[in-house]
Amino acid sequence: MDNSREEIVMDGLVPSSIYLTIRLVYNKLIDMIDIRHKLNKYLFEFGGHIGYSVRKSERRKGSAKEMLNLALEKCKDMNMEKALITCSKENIASAKAIIYNGGVLENVARISLIDFNASSEPIII
Secondary structure, eight states: OOOOSGGGSOTTOOOEEEEEEEETTTTEEEEEEEEESSOOHHIIIIIBSEEEEEOGGGTTSSHHHHHHHHHHHHHHHTTOSOOOBOOOTTOHHHHHHHHHTTOOOOOOOOEEOOOTTTOSSOEEO
């Protein structure tokens, strides 16, 4: 699915580019990263420009640092002045990957998850 252009993105979503790392020898997905070309209100508060995930068996091998570095280069190519990257306070490995790539802590938000049947959005307390 191509979500890279504004005119083809579903309502409420933003254009994005997704990249995958696949180890061909084992035909195994190692990690993926999603670069959001711009932010909506929700992404500004919770998700940021970049979201990524590393296969559990591949963690602690430097993959996140490298893929984040490559994603930030793509952001520069898209003429972004800054990239907002978020992670949970408990995700030390992700925080280290962000800091390694020049990230600066801007703030810490405490988020309480609400029953989505009762509310359509998480609330920052």
